Amino acid sequence: MIGAVDIGGTKIAVGMINCEGKVLARRECLTDADRGYPDALRRIIEMLRATAQTANMQISGIGIGSTGPVYPLTGEIGDVNFFPHWKGENPVRDLSQSFQVRVAMENDADAAALGEASWGAGHSKSKLIYVTVGTGIGTEIILDGQVYRGVDQSHPEIGHHVIDPSGPPCLCGFRGCWESLAAGPAMVAWVERNAPPSYPHVADLTAKKICELAEQGDSWAMRAGEHESRYLGLGLANLVTMFVPDVIVLGGSVMKSASLFLEKIRKMIGTSCRFVPYEKTELALASLGEDSNPDWSRQSLVLPLLPRGRNQCNLTAP
Ligand SMILES: [Zn+2]
Numbered sequence: 001m002i003g004a005v006d007i008g009g010t011k012i013a014v015g016m017i018n019c020e021g022k023v024l025a026r027r028e029c030l031t032d033a034d035r036g037y038p039d040a041l042r043r044i045i046e047m048l049r050a051t052a053q054t055a056n057m058q059i060s061g062i063g064i065g066s067t068g069p070v071y072p073l074t075g076e077i078g079d080v081n082f083f084p085h086w087k088g089e090n091p092v093r094d095l096s097q098s099f100q101v102r103v104a105m106e107n108d109a110d111a112a113a114l115g116e117a118s119w120g121a122g123h124s125k126s127k128l129i130y131v132t133v134g135t136g137i138g139t140e141i142i143l144d145g146q147v148y149r150g151v152d153q154s155h156p157e158i159g160h161h162v163i164d165p166s167g168p169p170c171l172c173g174f175r176g177c178w179e180s181l182a183a184g185p186a187m188v189a190w191v192e193r194n195a196p197p198s199y200p201h202v203a204d205l206t207a208k209k210i211c212e213l214a215e216q217g218d219s220w221a222m223r224a225g226e227h228e229s230r231y232l233g234l235g236l237a238n239l240v241t242m243f244v245p246d247v248i249v250l251g252g253s254v255m256k257s258a259s260l261f262l263e264k265i266r267k268m269i270g271t272s273c274r275f276v277p278y279e280k281t282e283l284a285l286a287s288l289g290e291d292s293n294p295d296w297s298r299q300s301l302v303l304p305l306l307p308r309g310r311n312q313c314n315l316t317a318p
Helices: 037-055 091-099 108-119 176-180 185-196 208-215 219-243 253-260 262-272
Strands: 002-007 013-015 023-030 061-066 101-105 127-133 139-142 246-253 282-285 301-304
Touching: 002 037, 002 091, 002 108, 002 262, 023 037, 037 101, 037 208, 037 253, 037 301, 061 091, 061 108, 061 139, 101 108, 101 127, 101 253, 101 301, 108 127, 108 246, 127 253, 139 176, 139 219, 176 185, 176 282, 185 253, 208 219, 208 253, 219 262, 246 253, 253 262, 262 282
Parallel strands: 002 061, 061 101, 127 246, 246 282
Antiparallel strands: 002 013, 013 023, 127 139, 282 301
């Protein structure tokens, strides 16, 4: 029985999970970061005890997913926007002392990717890339059940690889990185730049609204969706060419409208990744929903890529 703790900017959620990944009991409270770390720790401990009691089980380990940056190897919280006064606090050490069990912490995106690899859309796949498209683009690489880390255990920022060097500037230092062109705000910026002043929805536009309008047949929103599909497809095709993973799991608020983009993405991969067996890489939608992150879809759908067409290089063809 694992105690799971999700520390977010708005709320802290706690659950009791059995070895099949099933949530047996859950509780949550507001983060209320200004009340200080000791107060939050006290509430986390209370919720862990209460949920263990509800599930009528002993906790054998605790896993924490927290909004980052956090340091998984030392257990420390970094300089997090939502709770800057918690920097240097160590929930891994503190919960381990309280419960006398092993405690591990990852940033919430890596924790969600590990969840999808163990119990979700990436189950039984050894090479998984998790891509979340929302306000930004987050990516995680899981190899044989382990999070891939760079030098000094750093987190690679694949969401900031360059798609178009003449594109918009980004805080990462590049112009035209994937996030600057394909995250939700890029869709909004495209409509604001291109739609005429008379376009009725321009005042309160969000990526979610654009996706809803596109599904209703609004022509500017549909054009924004095509633009989005092209940049999502370019980035995903790059991932297929560079890594040829077993599966790419797609999550995040923009991917709740995945049906708007998938056909074009698949075509892009089919025409751009000919030097690798791209048809063996599956695209799948994240399946754990609110149990891994409140922003993600509950839908589960595996989408095999199109088989190689006759137009492609095939030396054995008659
Ligand atoms: Zn960037």
